[in-house]
Amino acid sequence: MLYTESLAKLVAELKRMPGIGNKSAERLALYILGLPKDEAGKLAQAILQLKERIFYCSRCGNITEVDPCTICQSPARDAGILCVVEWPNDLLAIEKTRGFRGHYHVLMGAISPKTNIGPEALRIKELQARVSSQQVREIILATSPTLEGEATAMYLYEVLKPLGRITHGGRIGVCR
Amino acid sequence: MSLKNTEAVVLSQLRLGEADRIITFLSPQLGKFKGVVKGGRSLRCKMLASTMPLTQVAVWFVEKRTSGLHLISQCDIINPFRTLKENLHKLVSGLYLTELVEVATWEVEPDEGLFELLLWGLGSLAAGERLQAVLRIFEIRLAVLLGYEPQLSFCLGCEKELAGRESYYFSFAKGGVICAKCRAGARGCKISLGSVNFLRQALRFQQEKLGRLTLTAASSKELQQILPAYLSYHLERKINSLRFLNLLNVRC
Numbered sequence: 230m231l232y233t234e235s236l237a238k239l240v241a242e243l244k245r246m247p248g249i250g251n252k253s254a255e256r257l258a259l260y261i262l263g264l265p266k267d268e269a270g271k272l273a274q275a276i277l278q279l280k281e282r283i284f285y286c287s288r289c290g291n292i293t294e295v296d297p298c299t300i301c302q303s304p305a306r307d308a309g310i311l312c313v314v315e316w317p318n319d320l321l322a323i324e325k326t327r328g329f330r331g332h333y334h335v336l337m338g339a340i341s342p343k344t345n346i347g348p349e350a351l352r353i354k355e356l357q358a359r360v361s362s363q364q365v366r367e368i369i370l371a372t373s374p375t376l377e378g379e380a381t382a383m384y385l386y387e388v389l390k391p392l393g394r395i396t397h398g399g400r401i402g403v404c405r
Numbered sequence: 406m407s408l409k410n411t412e413a414v415v416l417s418q419l420r421l422g423e424a425d426r427i428i429t430f431l432s433p434q435l436g437k438f439k440g441v442v443k444g445g446r447s448l449r450c451k452m453l454a455s456t457m458p459l460t461q462v463a464v465w466f467v468e469k470r471t472s473g474l475h476l477i478s479q480c481d482i483i484n485p486f487r488t489l490k491e492n493l494h495k496l497v498s499g500l501y502l503t504e505l506v507e508v509a510t511w512e513v514e515p516d517e518g519l520f521e522l523l524l525w526g527l528g529s530l531a532a533g534e535r536l537q538a539v540l541r542i543f544e545i546r547l548a549v550l551l552g553y554e555p556q557l558s559f560c561l562g563c564e565k566e567l568a569g570r571e572s573y574y575f576s577f578a579k580g581g582v583i584c585a586k587c588r589a590g591a592r593g594c595k596i597s598l599g600s601v602n603f604l605r606q607a608l609r610f611q612q613e614k615l616g617r618l619t620l621t622a623a624s625s626k627e628l629q630q631i632l633p634a635y636l637s638y639h640l641e642r643k644i645n646s647l648r649f650l651n652l653l654n655v656r657c
Contacts, residue, residue: 247423248422248423340649342497342500342501342504342645342646342648342649342650343417343500343504343645343646344645345645345648347648347649347652348652374448374453375418375457376418376457376458376459376490376496376500379490379496380493380496380497383492383493383496384493387493
């Protein structure tokens with residue numbers, strides 16, 4: 230055996246992460262091995278805390294430690310504008326621009342007919358309920374520029390059309 | 406390794422690792438083949454638009470003899486079928502056609518007829534409003550190309566010619582029409598003579614004249630049940646996009 234049992238176990242776990250191959254996993258495992266015990270403990274604690282404390286916001290679907298999330302709770306944000314994204318990392322990308330001050334709705338994916346992901350697998354009913362109950366003036370569909378993203382945007386447009394009028398710019402916005 | 410080029414239709418995309426994509430093409434000369442676009446998942450990728458499914462392209466690739474997964478070096482758009490991608494119903498119909506072709510074909514088996522049929526299908530969906538008629542014509546013609554041409558002239562049991570007064574059934578297992586007497590417990594969907602005539606004409610007409618064919622609402626409903634199930638039965642595969650397509654049909 231090339232590695233000791235514990236090292237082999239850590240390399241195998243690290244290899245399962247995206248973008249980490251055998252060499253990178255080996256390098257990370259050896260780095261962790263070289264860390265002082267309390268530093269390695271902090272890393273393990275951070276991973277455990279992440280799994281224990283973080284969940285999805287019941288209102289928008291963002292990753293959060295408090296429910297509703299800080300974005301949904303913030304009085305400085307305009308609840309009348311709703312930006313619909315596919316995944317929480319899309320929300321983070323828009324937040325990093327610091328240009329959007331409205332609320333979000335995370336769908337948790339996109340419609341993909343070929344892989345059997347239909348609208349019922351996404352948080353579309355929650356979006357409809359939110360649009361009906363909340364004072365939403367404008368919905369921005371910020372799905373990805375792929376065929377699946379376009380299909381999702383077109384489906385949402387059809388579903389949300391009865392709730393308001395279409396703004397200029399066609400399928401990327403619905404106004405109540 | 407040699408650089409080759411061919412005309413093709415993009416059938417589907419698949420993620421490969423963190424940054425790349427595997428693209429499945431259908432070409433008249435090479436049949437179905439797969440290629441890797443390095444950095445294809447990046448928004449800066451020059452081939453992002455041209456490797457979108459439902460696009461007719463001219464593709465240049467480095468042939469890999471060992472893996473069967475070629476390296477795509479250039480991909481230029483011939484026809485983007487733009488109007489197909491701007492309407493949800495048309496888009497899902499197009500995805501259904503490409504899924505059917507992908508499921509029904511083996512890699513590297515050239516079939517010019519199939520390529521022409523797919524181009525006709527996508528072009529007709531993009532151009533017109535008769536989505537159901539286009540889908541049914543595509544399905545029956547695909548069945549013929551795959552060697553599953555159904556018998557539509559006489560009953561497969563008693564071999565009598567089809568007549569107006571009888572009621573008929575379409576048997577998937579027997580591959581054609583059977584009369585009520587010969588059915589005798591065998592599984593089959595009810596089919597009207599109007600629908601049978603539509604299928605006969607869909608097979609007889611030349612491709613450029615298929616636009617003249619009309620499909621009544623009753624026949625459309627009937628054939629919508631029969632043809633996808635007939636293809637699924639023989640391909641021994643479930644067509645995923647059909648579920649969403651049916652959902653849209655109900656909503657319409």
